[in-house]
Amino acid sequence: MTTDAIRQREQRTGWILVTPALLLLLLVFAYPIGRAFWESFFTKNLGSELQPVFSGVENYTRMAFDGRFWGSLRNTTIFTVASVVLELLIGMGIALVLNQAFRGRGAIRTIAILPWALPTALIALAWTWIFNDQYGVVNDILRRLGLIETGINWLGEPTLAMIAVIIADVWKTTPFISILLLAGLQSISNDLYEAHALDGATAWQSFRQITLPLLMPQILIAGLFRFAQAFGIFDLIAVMTGGGPGGATETVSLYVYSTVMRYLDFGYGAALVVVTFLLLVLAVAIANFLLSKLRARAAGVESR
Amino acid sequence: MTTIDRPLDAQADEIAVAKQPPKPGFSWQRLGVPIAAFLIAVFCLAPILWQLLTSIKVNADISAVPTVYFPTRFTLNHYTELFTRRPFLQYVLNSFLVSILSTLLALGLGAPAAYALARMRIPGEKAVLAGVLIVTLFPYILLFLGLLEVVRALGLGNNYLALIIPYTAINLPLTILVMRSFFQQLPRDLEDAAKVDGFNTWQMLTQIVLPMTLPALVTTGILTFISAWNEFIFALTFITREDMKTIPVAAAQLGGASIFEIPYGPIAAATVLGTLPLVILVLLFQRKIVQGLTAGAVKG
Numbered sequence: 001m002t003t004d005a006i007r008q009r010e011q012r013t014g015w016i017l018v019t020p021a022l023l024l025l026l027l028v029f030a031y032p033i034g035r036a037f038w039e040s041f042f043t044k045n046l047g048s049e050l051q052p053v054f055s056g057v058e059n060y061t062r063m064a065f066d067g068r069f070w071g072s073l074r075n076t077t078i079f080t081v082a083s084v085v086l087e088l089l090i091g092m093g094i095a096l097v098l099n100q101a102f103r104g105r106g107a108i109r110t111i112a113i114l115p116w117a118l119p120t121a122l123i124a125l126a127w128t129w130i131f132n133d134q135y136g137v138v139n140d141i142l143r144r145l146g147l148i149e150t151g152i153n154w155l156g157e158p159t160l161a162m163i164a165v166i167i168a169d170v171w172k173t174t175p176f177i178s179i180l181l182l183a184g185l186q187s188i189s190n191d192l193y194e195a196h197a198l199d200g201a202t203a204w205q206s207f208r209q210i211t212l213p214l215l216m217p218q219i220l221i222a223g224l225f226r227f228a229q230a231f232g233i234f235d236l237i238a239v240m241t242g243g244g245p246g247g248a249t250e251t252v253s254l255y256v257y258s259t260v261m262r263y264l265d266f267g268y269g270a271a272l273v274v275v276t277f278l279l280l281v282l283a284v285a286i287a288n289f290l291l292s293k294l295r296a297r298a299a300g301v302e303s304r
Numbered sequence: 305m306t307t308i309d310r311p312l313d314a315q316a317d318e319i320a321v322a323k324q325p326p327k328p329g330f331s332w333q334r335l336g337v338p339i340a341a342f343l344i345a346v347f348c349l350a351p352i353l354w355q356l357l358t359s360i361k362v363n364a365d366i367s368a369v370p371t372v373y374f375p376t377r378f379t380l381n382h383y384t385e386l387f388t389r390r391p392f393l394q395y396v397l398n399s400f401l402v403s404i405l406s407t408l409l410a411l412g413l414g415a416p417a418a419y420a421l422a423r424m425r426i427p428g429e430k431a432v433l434a435g436v437l438i439v440t441l442f443p444y445i446l447l448f449l450g451l452l453e454v455v456r457a458l459g460l461g462n463n464y465l466a467l468i469i470p471y472t473a474i475n476l477p478l479t480i481l482v483m484r485s486f487f488q489q490l491p492r493d494l495e496d497a498a499k500v501d502g503f504n505t506w507q508m509l510t511q512i513v514l515p516m517t518l519p520a521l522v523t524t525g526i527l528t529f530i531s532a533w534n535e536f537i538f539a540l541t542f543i544t545r546e547d548m549k550t551i552p553v554a555a556a557q558l559g560g561a562s563i564f565e566i567p568y569g570p571i572a573a574a575t576v577l578g579t580l581p582l583v584i585l586v587l588l589f590q591r592k593i594v595q596g597l598t599a600g601a602v603k604g
Contacts, residue, residue: 013505014424018432021417021476028473029439032450097340108341110590111348117582119534121552122575126355129568137354140371171351183598232443235536239556253445260449269449277446284441
């Protein structure tokens, strides 16, 4: 057999192994997105008796003047930025602690992953109970501390409801970030710190000048993953507030869901999906650009 | 696209082995670190433990003001109510069925693809990998509208396949990425030697490669199982028959006869039961989970 024939056979076997997975990915990821692009140019709702009627960019012009859409985009942005920033800060703190040597570290590390592994919908139920206006433990603690007289209606006040869902999300997903950052911390050689300490650097200086720059790839990757997940948050908010009160915690995901499932407005729902998708792609492109710039810089430092 | 190219096992070992003595110079750490560690444990456990405590309180204590932190009366009524007044056992079975089948399918489709992407030179390999990486970032809300049509067109509404197929697909990217990085670390000599010994490709894969792959399969399998067990939006949309619901949806929809009668006790009990299998998984496989997560994410 010639090398060409061997290579051809290898390629064929390779494609046979890859194709089933690829087909499934196309069906579940590519088709729905492509379909949404197509459907977004049609009106398909109760007004059109659920029959698709071509309407050009009407769905998109409608979106431009849809206050509820802009409100949901604002809520999504607040939720995403607040939760990702808090998670990165707290996740970094937890990773730094778990990287130290102390007794019972293995047990604490196990406990520290736990929230990430549990079902978000059930965790949302737990936090709904914690923030309950009558019997919730948060109100009880505040009352015992004498900070409040009567129970606060956490999930019933716009700003407080947003704070409550952000707290629940931070609790649930900070472990994901600390796992990634901890792995990054463990790959940093201890010699660097010792040499730096000999030069008279303080712990804070070491953190700023060694830990942070070397950890930057992990921080960006963790941040990117979390950004995408937080931007599409659905289950946590759907269970805790259902988007309420008065739409104060309605994110784009929840708006898409009720547009389709409650108002049966498939065309407009598709346009919302398209815009959400494009916003996400834009954000990922920016993050990827930053990441590659960072890597280029890191490579430059190493080769010096 | 790789930032850290080190064997998975080496990373795991570092995680397991106590690495460094406390650094000289900051002695406050000796006091501060254990306190911080304790606070982390409290932060991570408190909401779950609170739900556990609520689930065994009697109704009078649940709705007591001020809150009862150390109840003197305990009850299992909230648990028995879940099984007698609702088909909770069925929910549990549904969740297990759907999660296990999609885990097996994701491994069965993902591992061969990962092997091909790691070992064979396929034209278009880069494009396939880039695509796989990008879809890990897709929120499921972008998919549910199109999938709803697929489900309707194929008549899969209220069919377990309406969950198994998407769950398999949404876990394929991670499976492929983690398994691919595993195969890349596998010494190629073994496969070459098997070929010299007259094994054909199929025999080589099943008799030599597969047994060595088991640990990595377990790692990715656990991650898939967790994600399938936790999924909410597809389960909420594609399954409406009561006796086919999975735990997250069924628990979220537990309601009383009226809005004034929210069954806090049974909700807490359902939370505890629904999280229990995952708590056990984390306790047993903490190292593997960390290993799989870091491998999957870092390969991005």
